[in-house]
Amino acid sequence: TDLREKIAAGYGGAIDADEPEAVPLAAAVDGRRLPAPYGSAEELARGLDVFLSDEDPHTFEALLAGLATWSERDPEGLRAALRPWTEPLDASFFGHWEYGFGGHAGYALRRAFLAFAAPAASRSLTSRRSQWPSSRAVLDEPPVRRCVELAGRYTDGGRYPVVLATPTAVTGHVAPGALLDRLEHLEAEGVEALPADLTQALLRLPREVAAADVARAGRLASEAGRACAAWMRGDHLGDPEVTVGRGRGSWLMATIGADSTPERVREVLETGAAHSWSTDWWPLVMPSHRDVVAAHLVTPLWYGTEGTDSDARVLVDLVHGEGPLGTGLAYALACGMGQAQAAGRAAAADALLTLAARGEVPAAELAKVVTKLVKGDYVKLNRVVAVLDDATQAGAHEAVWEVVVRLLPGLLPGEGERPRAGLADLLAAGARAARIGRVRADLPEVAAIGARKGSSRLVQEARRLQRLVQESTL
Template sequence: VAAVLRAPAPPALAPPIASPAELVAELRALDWRSEPARCERALGGLVELTHRDRAAVAAALRPWWEETLPDGAAAGRDPEEETYLYGFGLSSYDRGIPSLVLHCALAVVAPAWSRRLARDHDSSEWACQRLVRRRLEEVIALFEDGRTVPALLATPTSATGHVDATVLVERMERLEGGEPLPADFEQALLRLPRRCDPELVVRAEKLPGEAGRTLAAWLRDGGWPDPVVRVTPYEDERSHDSYSPRSWSRRVRVEVVAPAGLPAWLAGSWGVDQRGRAYLSSSEDALWGPLVLPSHRELVAAALVRFQPWVSDSNDARTTVLAALAHGDGPAGAATAMLIAGGLGHRRDAQRAAAAEAALTLAARGQLPAADLGRAVAQLVEAEFVVLKRIIAALDDLTAAGAHAEVWAVLAEALPALLPRPGERPRAGLGELLAVAARAAALTGARGEVAGLADMAARKGSSRVLYEARHLHETLKATSRTATSST
């Protein structure tokens, strides 16, 4: 009996920070591993509370700040004499995003010290990272200049990273005609859901200024168009020699085609450097992708595929981000499929679990790109990027969880490429894969032919692979006979 397919529960959003004391406690808890949602909560609380009463926030921050001062600073030394703020966890070499959140707090309590720290951009960083940094740095500059704003427009209202459109219009109204912080406004637009109440457009059209007109047009037109994403495996003969494994020469090319006519800031947010030079400052920064582009998960996936997370044997955040990505919105295609396939075959349990959760979430929502996933599984196995046996266990678990129809669609696409050709030896794990396929096909009521399966089932022998090939072949034939007789 097939299980009922249910999506894993989406993450919950923590409530806003309500007091300076709670803000200080949250800042004390931040470190370089802090998740984006936690950083966003601290940043949003800092901005709102500072606007209400900057003196109260600075007073609450002062004990925390004084604990981090370098030796001699408390005695009145000029901050210009200090090169680094080691105790604070900040220096010209420390560009982690959580550290920039702490820097925002520093700009409130000690603007002179804040100005001492260099703020520069690396143009080779992933576009999502650059947008997050620009947004944080404009908050730092705001506080250093003694200014405040009522709220950050882009503070998420959902754990997926989305900003409710009505809340965004309300935040714009609180600006009372002033123009918003540029990067914060851009991020807010990118966090809007794909659909909104048409009546909200009328309200947005009453907002003053260029930003008001941009927001109204965005809501009226449905935001930015979806990119065209292409993922193509290829072999780079230049990196292959007789002394290296063939897998070292195999690559995945990712192409993102943006429509013409996009404004410059939007064209720069596509997230994939076509020249191949973009990089992650830290694997933890990959976690920001779903929150920066919650309505364009295929674009986030395309960038992450570019970093090839499946070749890493570490506890790498580039694959664990998959679970969050699946709860977002927007098309899920070849890039999402390639990322899931790589995750299902990863060496680490946490990465495989994240990929399985993503597949289950998408399947339950009717959004799993099954054919793309089947092709990706076959391509990564053939390229020796992943081990088939690891993927088999994940597909078996998905079948047991009720995603049997989706698993069968995946394997119907993958099997023709994975079955051995005449004279070839079956690859390790193929018998177990065929067994999973037979279970999924039986539960789905699948029928038809799989290229190469009949020939394999007709071979003589008693191996596990041949037994399971015959079993799957008979399952598909039996289902076909039942369907024919019932008509």
């Protein structure tokens, strides 16, 4: 097909061919699975050992929940299972990152287990902690803070029978009924909820809460229960406005509006260029606010565009969440499409396919952002086109066409302007999507290019696209 299209573009006219069949667009299935709860104190200790060499956010959540569970069910058994790990204690391991419990959730989780197994050792480490400032990215903070809180509770001789924020869905969401069960459990045990754990649990609630759950929350008596009831009634994080501009130097950086945002969650809206140890964990922080998470991703995705490793894989998980998609997602996806590494572009293509299957591609906003980034030399058009072509071949030709048709007016050259690299490929990508979808359209900008004299590839591709969309109208 590609060879036929090149010959037609080079010599003019069409070459007869069978009509291409549209590939069915696969359903947007999230293939991830939540890990099973740990069945014993010994199994939990083994799970921690494995996690420290192969970290992932869902196992982190299962371990944190398991620590709360087995510290209550079998405290002596858990201490015995952890003893080979805690004795002898390597104080130097903890000492070098003790400022704010370090920049890494894995280290902070290890410290929470240590605080339960050896509270005296934990108190000794805390007393000589350095006060160096933290430079973590904002969305790296929640898992670390939850571990810090739990470690502090155990170090002080307290208990915490259940973790509020443990996800019940692979997206990171917590079912309202499950959160209410946990809050009721804490109230029955006379245990105060840990603040960061409660805040994370609230951020993980779905966007819609049933009236029965709202009424049930209203019967809770604790401070945490009242906060949950207020959140479910509407005093929650809304959909703040996202804007993107130039930050420090020429960096792309998003700004998230904080108006009318509850104080307890305002901090997660602060963007910046701080280092992140793993953006893969970010979608689980706010699974009901994809555009906000995407706004945080703009800087690391753009900064790593030419790198050898790509953060774009996070987009694949992010799009399975909830919430409107706007400026934040458009910039993050555009930067993912502009990755130098094929793996990064493949991740962006997968995210685009998921959005297409859900009918959620923000075509107008994405085209607007891609146009701006290409003109500003932030991303390369040929890489974006490669992602669009991959999506077309995977069945998303309709969504691709909606993006391409909005890109062309802003990127095609005017009279006397020099065409930018990749434009002929963009026209060819549009032609492939239009041919499969049998698109009918009036494209005056494309017609103007096709009407020019000469036989450059840009002119030939414009003529071919124009012919395709006109033939489809017959």
